[in-house]
Amino acid sequence: MQKADFKRQVAEDIGAFTHDPLGHAMYAYPWGKAGTELADKEGPREWQRWVMGEIRDHLSNPETRFDPLRIGIASGHGIGKSALISMLAKWGMDTCVDTRIVVTANTEGQLLTKTGPEIAKWFRLAINNDWFKVNATSIASTMVGHDKGWRLDLATWSEHNTEAFAGLHNEGKRIILIFDEASGIPPAVWEVALGALTDANTEIIWLAFGNPTQNTGDFRECFGKNRKLWKTKQIDSRTVEGTNKKYLQEIVDTYGENSDIAKVRVRGMFPSASSMQFIGSELVQEAQRRPIPVMLGTEPLIYGLDCARFGDDTSVLAKRCGRDARTRPWKRWHHMDSMTIAADVALQAQSEHPDAIMVDAGNIGAAIIDRLRQLLPDIPVFEVWFGSTKVRQAMFNGSPTNVYNKRTEIWTNLRDWLRTGCIPDDQVLEDDLTGPLYSFGGDDVSIMLERKKDMKKRGLSSPDDGDAIACTFAEPVAPRNVPGYLNPANYGRGGSDGRYDELD
Template identity: 55%
Template sequence: MRTDVKAQRAELELLDNICRFVEDPLGYIKFIMPWGEGELAECQGPRTWQAEILAAIRDHLQNPETRFQPLLISVASGKGIGKSALVGMISQWAMSTCSDPKVVLTANTEPQLRTKTWPEVNKWFTLALNEHWFNLEAESISIKDPTRKRLWRMDRIAWSENRPEAFAGLHNMGKRIVVIFDEASTIADKIWEVTDGALTDEKTEIIWVAFGNPTRNTGRFKECFGRLKHRWLKFQIDSRTVEGTNKEQIAREVEDYGGEEEDHVKIWVRGLFPSQSSKQFIPSDLVQAA
């Protein structure tokens, strides 16, 4: 009996602590993960760029004037900076600090989603102090309460231009919607358009984050940094500025591919869109300068 009472008291204390972070994903991630221990033994918290994005979400939600306006974040980066890890952190916070949230994750391809992004998301749910709250399944994560699991959930969805309706039903009025695109550069424009049109609920926390290596110089991901840049909070991250990346190997790669201005280096190291695309013969940087 004493053990049961002690466990109940600990669970109530955990719940009280988590409730402090409803509008603060950065504080939440610092609290809920076992930093400095086990798998995170070499980490004292999120990487600097990850913390900046978590703080941007916090600031948006804590401002009464912006809280119920959609927050759109686009992140173009070099490789190896920990994008999938941040996907996991955002997802874990979104699911833990709001009742009946709707979280949707997609990626450029089904194999990327199934074998890379989704396992990383599962890892962060498993590491968290409240791991026991959730059912982790092949295509979804849901609260263990059987009366709530249909409403309180995260789904991984492989996109299809022929079946975009999965992204049209994102309504969750009065609660929370989080949409995450991984490797967003090659997600079809149609999926972006359908998602954009679905995020219209009032009095609802709506967060849409698009991550990707900027592999294409056309499409909606590129437009987040161009035609639609006024709508998006934009980050372009050079792999060399990020903790935990192999700076010597990156320097060799830059040298091997011909220097800073080569498109391979722009895309995979500097987090910049290429100067030319397969259908473009005039460098886009010259067009913009004209």
């Protein structure tokens, strides 16, 4: 076959893979061909085929074709993430004229020394390696007049410079956005990237791959509160063809199956806690799964109320009776005035008869406290001043520890209680409890919970649900009185003649 005829045939063949990345990969690369880098490979790995199949099914369906497709892969080391990124980038540009692709990574070094060179390698390996010109930070079409719009760019970022993502539009054609080592990409970049999902009648694919190194942030949320938007898979490197299973098992044997090192580097699981995360995910998830405990009946019912007025924050009423913070439904208010919130809390208190109500005294809390004391004269209403720095201690990791302020104290008490307590299986609550970090206070001898305004700088919401249940630990509350036969203090002091009540 003459060279011109061969090129024409290749172009016709590749045109058949418009919505079939796996078919394209099997056609374009020299799998099993002696003397090539793929001489000992038969094709993409099983998990790579899964991703390619998801893309094929999404684009082939007229009902979903122009909806953004988001795929998140969290995995251990060595599974071939960069290879898949490269194959998908090549397929995307080969099969749709004027495709725009932007690739970024957690660091400039990762992008320019690892991800970028791997993409360039696969472009050169392909049967049609003359279609695009490979540069240091971009790959562009060699077709006259298309080099500006038919291209792939390696985009470095800073949290104050996200223009490469803000301008990613390509209406009526195809956009592919790729995040490599996505755990380390900051919220500002994720937020701006959302703008690329707005073009109508456009094939839009967003891929986020990486080791799950951070237990908070947008990549974690792909598998958590945003999981309905993403097709996700967590991959244990030991299950993937071609990985060094002996070495991977050595990591697991050395550090333990449930160690954070094994979870992140081998099992594709998010760590139990980031290095300065105050409450780890496992602790919260165990409290969400734990059955409601059998209790004596002496446990006081305590309301905790976190107050917010307008803005993005929410006022939240949490209810805790001993180790049970799940049975009684919580309540949230958004954009609600203090008098309405106080009236709602009073109505619930008249029905459930709590033994104490602990209220965040900041913001609109003072007005709510005054009104609750008017409406509920027989129920103690406590003021909780989060910023109070009176010297105090709480149990942290099993030891009495100095805490910087009242808010840190009540969260530390909450953290200790979660080891045996049960809470609602609610994603907002989980995100709130696992979101805050901690540091050392200004006195350098006490721990301090991350401030709300600092959490917002990291792109996280105010932990209103977390503050509400933490408020229930602000002050000690005496046990409820119970009939004598239920009071453990009377064990061995009575008989079977019903005289226990006399001892109470």
